[in-house]
Amino acid sequence: xxxxxxxxxxxxxxxxxxxxxxxxxxxxxxxxxxxxxxxxxxxxxxxxxxxxxxxxxxxxxxxxxxxxxxxxxxxxxxxxxxxxxxxxxxxxxxxxxxxxxxxxxxxxxxxxxxxxxxxxxxxxxxxxxxxxxxxxxxxxxxxxxxxxxxxxxxxxxxxxxxxxxxxxxxxxxxxxxxxxxxxxxxxxxxxxxxxxxxxxxxxxxxxxxxxxxxxxxxxxxxxxx
Numbered sequence: 001x002x003x004x005x006x007x008x009x010x011x012x013x014x015x016x017x018x019x020x021x022x023x024x025x026x027x028x029x030x031x032x033x034x035x036x037x038x039x040x041x042x043x044x045x046x047x048x049x050x051x052x053x054x055x056x057x058x059x060x061x062x063x064x065x066x067x068x069x070x071x072x073x074x075x076x077x078x079x080x081x082x083x084x085x086x087x088x089x090x091x092x093x094x095x096x097x098x099x100x101x102x103x104x105x106x107x108x109x110x111x112x113x114x115x116x117x118x119x120x121x122x123x124x125x126x127x128x129x130x131x132x133x134x135x136x137x138x139x140x141x142x143x144x145x146x147x148x149x150x151x152x153x154x155x156x157x158x159x160x161x162x163x164x165x166x167x168x169x170x171x172x173x174x175x176x177x178x179x180x181x182x183x184x185x186x187x188x189x190x191x192x193x194x195x196x197x198x199x200x201x202x203x204x205x206x207x208x209x210x211x212x213x214x215x216x217x218x219x220x221x222x223x224x225x
Contacts, residue, residue, distance in 0.1 A: 094129075131179045
């Protein structure tokens, strides 16, 4: 009996290790495949500026707060942030696991139960929004000019990611700072669909350069070197 148990555990451990190795290889190789590589350039006077913004792990999609296509102030309200500062020009959207977002402000706060729920896609999700006056381009912040038509598609993608697309449900009492807020969102985070997968899919929806599939931020940014 002991021998059978040991054999079962050995095969289980080997299976897990094999899966993780294949996962990492696939994650790296597939993320290098570019989609929408032939997207036409947009003139400065005709284009709408958006940004991809990373904190080194997580990617946000940053868009103008208001323009002729969309006025986000109707859904993402300044008075739902601590500062209530309305002198902002851009709003960033970042989708992710609700439990991780709300209860893990620092890596030291991460609980095993939160991580396991996120990995296996059994928890709910949230949208983190933050306001910005302006952004400076660097290796973790890339500016993109997109057409009005493609921006409309991006707006639709972001809006449909909220649990209530027309009137996002504010999660009161949670923020990372004075100019951000959380809202209920659709979908579940998993080992195959992360915050960066969501951001990458946003770029795909807007017909911009993106990875075929990625779960990490470098899989997006490698297409914007």
